Amino acid sequence: MEEGIRDTSKRNATIAAAVMHWATRASAIVVCLAIATTCERRDPPGVEAGTPHAPSANTSSASTAKRTNLTAVRELERSSSALALGRMGDETVAILADEDDAKLRVMKLPEARELASAKLDGVPGHVLVGDDGTIWIAVRDADLVQSFTLSCIENTSECALAEGLRIRTAKEPLALALADDRALFVVSSWGRELARHALPSGEKIEATPLAREARAVLVSKDKRRLVIAHAAGSIVTTVSLSPGLPTREHHLDFRDHHLDETASLVIGDEPRFAGQGFALTRASGRVIAPMVLVYPGDPVPSSGYGSLESPYFPNEPVLWGLADASEDEPPKLRVRHAVLPADKHRSSVERASSPKATPPCLLPRAAASDETRGSILVACAGIDQLLELDAADAPLATSELRRWHLPSGPSAIAIDPRTHDAWVWSDLDRKLSRIVLGSTGVEPDAGKAFVSIHDADASIAIARDTPLDPDWERGRRLFHSSLAPDGRACASCHPDARTDGLTWSSPKGPLQTPILAGRLPSTGPFGWFGESPAVEAHLKLTFARLGARSLDDADLRAIATYATRARTYLSARLRTAEENRGRQIFDSIEAGCAMCHQDGGLKGDGSQRDVGTGGTFDTPSLRFVGGTAPYMHDGRYATLREMFDRTEGKMGRTRHLGEKDMLALLAYLRSLE
Incomplete structure (x- = not known):
């Protein structure tokens, strides 16, 4: 009898719970209909849990178990990169922007076991973790910044990423900064813009233009300005965080006096330019940018690119430093044998060379500071150290x-202050390396004959989801390898397969570095003089002028494959009415642009012409012309407008255009991406 009563009570309770459940759902549906909202359960777009899969949010285990959220590790103290560290309770995790797989990955350290991942809308740039645990990631070829939150069930590996904000940006967002929890700063490289976005809304508040090829950003210690490094252009930019974001460009080109060793007389006055500004860090009261000083040679014929006659090495590592809390103190340069203000002359007898065991770092790609040890870490592609x-x-x-020796392609560093470990991401080999730094500082020995060289303490392979063409992948490695005897790689003049903006001496006179990414297909013959029918043939000429080691046909084919299909990181867009008007002018008989530049300027006509610049040169593609100043074979014109004015009647005709039509033509040319 009592059991029957208990069974009846259970059934009644179950029926009552079901009625309440459906009544609640019905009320929710009524509310949703009232506000015209679609009430459908959806998983976050592009998000997938790690292994094992996170339980569904409506299961009792997920709803009752205690969850742990991500916290940052020194993110406001460092420059954004492809790698960040965070904490999940007492555990350390690595947050990785995986370019080849277009994914955000979260991995438990030290074993680098994946906890969760999210498929992104495109190729990622940098990742950054806010103080509140929000993960921000730039998506370069989607003009987008995405945010995610990570949570894990405590004492388990059951983790999930949930997508939050999507912030639209200028072309090619790359580097990110957080001055506080109220503003996110986005550096768009090709779009040449720094934008301030309000948090938590993501609304764009203001923006300011930047110089070309911005690659890294860091907030000053007092959070009153940003410092931005550039891969080309020989500048570092500082931006005040006052309204309007006023900028100041610090030009790093200076003269290097070359002395006659016997007579101590100045016999040369050579320009030096800075490039390869891919990273920033803070140390000893300064913001530090590892860069490379370049001597491109005099504007006359020479034996190679940049006058290679011994003992001249045209590229030299440099640490550029700016006082962290003041703009009154001039920037300083730490070169091999001197420390000097950036705007001063340096006297030298010969270019700095390095022992074979410790080659120069000519492709600095990441930097970090260890305040406990009083040291700076620099990851160097090309030599993989x-x-x-x-x-x-x-x-x-x-x-x-x-x-330390590293796997190929080191591109990001993060230091864990708790363990004094440095974690380095090498994207070409897809390995995450652990370097045990130790907590005791090491005193430099000025009289030492060599530097100690070690292997990484551990290197863990991260499996790839996306297969790559073997030739393309090998070509990418070779493109970033030191092939010339002075340590230069293809990427020394073509960072990201683009251009350094310099004009180099060569056996045929001064020649500007052309952009490669996106421009090589269907644009033969190759070279400024159109002397090479195929990319591989032109590579042979280039390597001969560099004095580079001989490559076999398979290697040449691989480099040509990579250069021809290198990523541009740019998204497609519709043209504006002004740009469409510019296309009509470009195609007009009166302007004559289309007589030589076919397919709207995207292809040359395969001919070589004399346009009054001292010789006969190949007709190039105009793709990306808006971002590749200066112009002509020797870079003699700083802007497109100047080029049109100086070549009137010799390379098209624009003098008849009114100002409105001239601006439309320029807008169209800048839209060729």
Whole structure:
């Protein structure tokens, strides 16, 4: 009898719960209909849990279990990159922007076991973690910044990523910064813009233009300005965080006096330009940018690119430093044998060379500071090494402490202050390396004959989801390898397969570095003089002028494959009415542009012409012309407008155009992407 009563009570309770459940759903449906909202359960777009899969949000285990959220590790103290560290309770995790797979990955350290991942809308740039645990990631070829939150069930590996804001940006967002929890700053490289977005809404508040090829951004210690490094253009930009975001460009080109060793007389006055500004860090009261000083040679014929006659090496590592809290102190340069203000002359007898065991770092791609040790870490592509340098102002020849061998393509560094480990992401080999730094500082020995070189303590392979063409992948490796005897790689003049903006001496006179990414297909013959019918043939000429090691046909084919199909990181868009008007002018008989530049300027006509610049040169594609100043074979014109004015009647005709039509033509040319 009592059991029957209990069974009846259970059934009644079950029926009552079901009635309440459906009544609640019915009420929700009524509310949704009232506000015209679609009430359908959807998984976050593009988000997938790691292994094992996170339980569904409506299961009892997920709803009752205690969840742990992500917290940042020193993110406001460092420059954004493809790698960040975070904490999930007592555990450390790596947050990785995986370019080849277009994914955001979260991995538990030290074993690098994946906890969760999210498919992105395109190729990622940098990732950054806010103080509130929000993960921000730039998507370069989608003109987008996406945000995610990560949570895990405590004491388990059941984690999930949930997408939050999507912020539209200018072309090619790459680097990110957070001055506080109220503003996100986005550096768009090809779009040449710094934008401030309000948080938590993501609304764009203001923006300011930037110089070309911005690659890294760092907030000053007092959070009153940003410092931005550029891969080309020989500048570092500072931006005040006051209204309007006023900018100041610090030009790093200076003269290098070359002395006659016997007579101590100045016999040369050579320009030096800075490039390869891919990273920033903070040390000893300064913002530090590892860069490379370049001597492109005099504007006359020479034996190679940049006058290679011994003992001249045209590229030299440099640490550029700006006082962290003041713009009154001029920037300083730490070169191999001197420390000097950036705007001063340097006297030297010969270019700095390095022992074979410790080659120069000519492709610095990441940097971090270890305040406990008083040192700076620089990850160097091309030689695949990690360098530790004393942070104090001193010549680089006496500042190097240690080196580590790394897998190929080191591109990001993050230091865990709790364990004194450095984690380095090498994207070409797809390996995450652990470097045990130790907590005791190392004093540099000015009299030492060599620097100690070590292997990474661990290197963990991260499996790839997306297969790559073997030739393209091998070509990418070779493109970033030191092939010339002075340490230069293809990427030394073509960062990201683009251009350094310099005009180099060569056996045929001064020649400007052309852009490669997106421009090579269907644009033969190749070279400024159109002397090569195929990319591989032109590579042979280039390597001969560099004095580079001989490559076999398979290697040449691989480099040609990569250069021809290198990523542009740019999204497609519709043209404006002004740009469409510019296309009509471009195609008109009166302007004559289309007589040589076919398919709206995207292809040359395969001919070589004399347009009054001292010779006969190949007709190039105009794709990306808006972002590849200066112009002509020797870079003689700083802007497109100047080029049109100076070549009137010799290379098209624009003098008849009114100002409105001239601006439309320029707008169209800048839209060729």
